[in-house]
Structure formats: C-alpha cells, structure tokens
Amino acid sequence: MPLAPLKPPPRPRPAALLDLTPDWLGWVADNRLWGCSPQSMLDTMVAAGLDATLSEAAIAQIEQDPVFLTAQRHQQMLRKLESVCANQQKLWASDPGYGVIEKRRGVSRDEFVERYVRGSRPVVLQDVAEDWPAMRRWSPADLRERFGHLEVDVQVGRNTDALFEQNKAQLRQRMRVAEFVDLVMSGGATNDHYLTANDEMMRKPEFLPLLQDIGRMPPLCDPALLHTAASFWFGPAGTRTPLHHDTLMLFHAQVVGRKRWRFVSPLQTPLLYNRMGVYSPIDLDAPDYQRYPLLREAQVLEVVLEPGDTLFLPLGWWHQVSSLELSMSFSYTNLDVANEFSYVNPTIGNW
Template sequence: MDFLDEILSKSKKIEETTNFDSNNFKKFYLNKNKPVVLKGYGHDWAAKEKWTLDFLADLEVESPVSLEIGANNQKETNFVRENLKTYIESIIKNEYRDKKDIAYLTLFNIFDRFPHLKDDVDLSILTKFTKRNNIYAWIGPEGTITGLHYDSLNNLLAQVMGRKLVVLVAPKDNKNMYISDKFELGATSSEVDINNYDESKHPKFKEVKFFSVVLRPGDVLFIPKKWWHYVKSLDTSISISNFGAFLPDILFTQTFESFLYSLHCRGYYKKGNCTCHRVVDGKVLSKFN
C-alpha cells in the first residue's frame, strides 16, 4: 500500500529559520547534526529567476546524461542515457504524465558541465566550513521519487524551481529502517518502499518518528549526514544538492567508499546488487559513464 499519506498525517514539522548567519548555522545545526529549513535562503539567487526548463534546454551538451527510471533505491536498478536537451524538451511537452516510472536526472554535475552557472547560487553557509564540496542538480517532472536512504556527508538541498516534499527520519531510528544490502556510492538505502509498503515484511517501520516539509523555490533544507530522507517532486522541479566533506570525511569516509567502489566495479563487492550498474544484452552498463 501507499504509506505516504499516513506518514504525513503523523509527521512533525522540521524547524525553520530565517537567520542565515553562518556561525549561527554552524553552532545550532551543523555541529548538532540537526536538520533545518533555511526559509528563503535562495530567494535572491540568480538561479531562481534564470534556471527555467527552456534555459537549461538551450545549454550546449555534447555528451548524454544518465536518467534514473523509477526509484532505484528500492526497485530494480534501471537507467537510460539521453541528451539533456531531448530530456528537458520531453518534460516541457508533458510526455511523462501517464507513465508509471518516470525518468529523473539525478546527481548531474551541473557546475562541471557549466562552470559559468556557479555564480547563480550561494551555498557558502555550509561551504565556508567544509574542505570539499560535490554539487549536483536534480531535474525532473512532477512525481519523481528518490526512495528512503541516508548520505554519508552533510547535504544542503536547495529548491530552485517547483515544490518538493521531503520526509526525514533521525539516525536513532536505524533499528526500524530495514537497511538494504544494495550498494550505493556515498549512501545507504532502506528496503522500505514508502509508496508500496508491505507491513508483513517491515512491521517496525510503523514505529518510526517522521519529520516532513514541502520545499518551495528559494528554500534550502540542511540534511545532516546519516539522516534518512525520502523526496518526491510535487511539480516539475529543479534542485541542487551540495554534499560537503570535512577533513575526516575525506580521509576516512570517502577514502573507504572509493575503495569499496573500486572493488565493486571489479566485481569483488556486491556484484550485480547496486544502483550504479545494470546489464543490457549481456553488457554491464554504468550510470556514471
């Protein structure tokens, strides 16, 4: 059954603030591993006005991008390669309205492809404290879903266009989250599919304490590392995520993850059980190539 409505009916509101002082953010949220909505933090960003679908479609991209089909965290891994302009034009034409599994551009290295767009956003409330930052764009039509998972790094999720629903679960509820064995670089997924919940398989999930928020353009959500989250686009949506790493994250967490990923790509670790590879006509394809 779809468990989302029940989750929302009993979820608590995530704290909001309009105090964008970086030291305040560090003291009360970053240091305490506490989520917060920076309400309107990106309201004056150039991206909020400039980044329309038409604007992105007109950017020159010679190589294709990877599109996830459905929520790969809990379902069978499925992705395709397509030109960015072609994909965005398909959203504009509303070609995904009646499709069950929607194509979703995730973890798109937008500033690697288009460095001139960096000036359109300001993520310094976090980046002034971090040593390394990986910034990605998420672009998709209404109904795209990222299933329950947590990231190994702190994340600023900024809403540029459209609305997104985010459900959070604290790390203290790990015992009720049914951690998946599926390999995902930089993240850990839950077996629980919120939109196809099976209580007989995951009964303890109903004991979880949920938090939720609907992000609107200009809102930024701080998701501390290892906080579970589920994300659903309520409209055609453009978002960016900044995954910020401190020195210990770089030396230990990311070094270990890179080692596991290297083993995985060579078939020595969780071969065939991941969100990054699929087999087509006997050939192994990678989402990242």
C-alpha cells in the first residue's frame, strides 16, 4: 500500500525563484545538486544576461525550497547506491588479473559458469570457432554468390547522425545483399554503412544455410535454439558500435577480420552518464574529460578479437566496438542458463 502524502507546508515559494523562468530554475537546482559552487553559478547567470541581485537571491533561496530539499534526500539514497557499486568494483579490480581479458582454451562448463557467468568476467575462447566451416568459407564473395539476390535491411548514412545507433530505424535502407557487398568492397574504411544484428536476417529461412557453417558451441549453449538466437554482422573497416550495454549475455565469434572491444564494468555505470536507454554519450576512443569528468575514474579494459576468437560478454558490461578490418562476425544468445533480465532505463536524453 502506498504511503499517504505528507501534508504540504503553506509557505509560498520566494519571489526570487518565481522570477526565474522554468529553464533557469531547473538549471539552478541541477547545478547545486551537482555540487557547483554558488559563485560559479552566479558568474554564469550574469554572463548570460540575468540580473546579478536576482540570480544571487535565487541561488541562496533554492537551498530552502522544499522541492529541492526533497531532491537532496533522494540524492543521498542514490549516492549510497553509487558507493556500494564503487566498493564492489574496488574488490573486483583488486584481482591482479582484472585489467586483462583472458584468452583461453579447454574451459569446462562448471568453471565457465562459476568464473565467467556468475563471476561476470569477459573472456575470449580460442577453441570454439576455430574449426567452424564458416572460418574457411565466409567471405564477401561467398556472401554475394550464395545470398546476393536476397534483400536485407542495412544502416546507411550513419556518418550523418551522431546518434546513429539510437536512430537506427531512421537510417534503415533495404537493398540486395549483392549491392551491399559491392558498397562495402568499394567504399573503403567507413562507419557509414553496416549490416548489424538489427536486421535479424538469421530469423529468415532463406539465410538459414549460414547456420550450417557454424560448428561446435560453448558447453553452456543449446544448439537446438541457435536459429532463434543468432545474429550476423558484416561491414567495412571503420564501423563502430557506440558505448552501450546489452540486457542479456552473449557470445560473439569473429570469423573474418579483427575487431577491437573496449569494456567498462557495469559497477562503474555511475561514471558513464547513462541518460538514455542502454547508451552512454561517451566515446572511449576520444574521451572528453572536460564534459564528462567522472570518466577519469573508470577503468577501461580492451581486447582485439582475431579470426577464430569467441568473446563471452557478461551481463551488463559496457562495450564499444570498432572494426579494424573488413569484418564478418556471428553472435548468439542461446545459453542454457538464466538469460532474461530487466533494466529500468533512463529516458532523460541530452541533460
């Protein structure tokens, strides 16, 4: 049963606050909650053309505003949660091997579940995909020959939109596989066009022959479910996937070319300015510490996937991916352990 609301005080809001526009009122509250000094705020407001006396009074009065005081109480609970994450991360990072993504062979199911699934550690398996038929067969020419007449939805014009991944639906373009192969082969290194998992081509019967090129899988995967849980990725050198986290665990096999993966622990989410969905506005390849100062505290892990490598992506790990060469990859989520999770994602946007 919800709690009854507290009886509101009869005191009206002070005049100085009422004289500010809603945007400026929100700005004052935001900046005080972020810990900005009153003097720096006053300087900014005066430089923007606001009256100095009014601005100074508004900054002082916000500290007594009941809405602001309520926000501060919620902020205290948020800070506690952030400190819990930071302390758990400190324990994780105290492992001497924390900063290195392991590359391993011969991992048993029991060890894998305990060390990597429950232990939430990325790892690269080098003995899963190395003997797949895909390793010998897949190439742009093979894709064109077998599937060139079929149509797929690709993302085109990604370079025109800084939020290309969030706005992927608007960048969708339907074309024949042969056309896309030609575009990749002639376009050079670029992020402008990419065939990603969002096309869901592996759910279409006409592309099921690709699954015949997949061999053995990690011991905690159910091969019978592969056709419902597979994704195909193909693009030129230079394609990028922005910093984000998935909502389930997956394996990602590199078949052609190399990809660089950069990771940040889910326990460091408070450092990544996650204001919209599962995305961070941060570019780990070109970090802007002035705009995102908390990023300085984040520890970034990195690994390059070579052909034949299979990456395990644990739950919630932030990752940013770049294709170093023309790349074909195959990912799958048919784990036989619990792999359905829910997130309460923010919808704040550019804040």
